[in-house]
Amino acid sequence: MTIEPYQWAVRCPETEAKLAIRGLSKTFGTGAEAVHALVPLDLMVADGDFLCVVGPSGCGKTTLLNLVAGFETPSTGTVRLDGKDISGPGAERGVVFQQGALFNWMNVLENVAFGPRACGESKALAHRKALATLDMVGLKDFALKYPYQLSGGMQQRVGIARALTNDPQVLLMDEPFAALDQQTRETLLAEIRQLWQRTGKTILWITHSIEEALFLATHIVVMSPRPGRVRAAFRSRFNESKDPLITVAPDFVEAKRQIIHLLGQDANKEEV
Ligand SMILES: Nc1ncnc2c1ncn2[C@@H]1O[C@H](COP(=O)(O)OP(=O)(O)OP(=O)(O)O)[C@@H](O)[C@H]1O
Ligand SMILES: [Mg+2]
DSSP: OOEEEOOGGGSSOGGGOSEEEEEEEEEESOGGGOEEEEEEEEEEEOTTOEEEEEOOTTSSHHHHHHHHHTSSOOSEEEEEETTEEOOSOOTTEEEEOSSOOSOTTSOHHHHHHHHHHHTTOOHHHHHHHHHHHHHHTTOGGGTTSOGGGSOHHHHHHHHHHHHHHTOOSEEEEESTTTTSOHHHHHHHHHHHHHHHHHHOOEEEEEESOHHHHHHHOSEEEEEOSSSBOEEEEEEEOGGGOOOTTGGGSHHHHHHHHHHHHHHHHHHTSOOO
């Protein structure tokens, strides 16, 4: 197994892309204070892709995710979902944050039912949907607990259940497991991979971890330091492997080395 470069901007025709990102840039502030977080970026994501974005701290990964989520507005360019411009948050995009995004005053069931309730669904139906997704992430028995009564890993599972309850077309995940211990992370990564295999959802996953990207992704975009641009992109097939020790297999380690090398080259360059 190996990773192969692919042309991220022409991954698929724009008319067929699940997510079509065209000329997307973001500058925060103006004049001497301006921070160019993302320079114009083209990126096509096909239906069912598991796209991982890796890159150094501050290269614009969260900015990219926030633009796709509709939490930020672009300075230039567009993001289209199934051909329609994104102009704000929407139920067809489920977002999972790094941590701490649960409502502490609501129990698990209410947290997970929040999305459907906000979309105007009845309490009974929203709770039914919430219980079904809690079942999917193995937390049905914890529905009436409050977030503080759960471990960090369980809280992240609730976050995932919440993002899934509206049955979104795209999942947007910003380092969702970064704050967890290694063992919990590995368990949840395997679960996410299964969830993707089962549901075929399109996933945009932000991470610092090259290993995580290789384990999960169908496609990996490597970004360069600020201002964020795509440095390289790879088609990856390690996520098809059934080998429980895949992350220490020689070809996996070689792929990791290639990406580390790319990021290392950038680390020596001056900021533009
Ligand atoms: N709301 C904001 N106002 C001003 N500058 C911002 C804002 N959000 C992000 N930035 C700047 O944009 C750049 C990119 O930030 P971003 O959070 O997207 O990076 P990142 O790749 O997610 O980093 P990390 O890996 O540390 O999470 C940074 O220089 C940051 O200071
Ligand atoms: Mg970030």
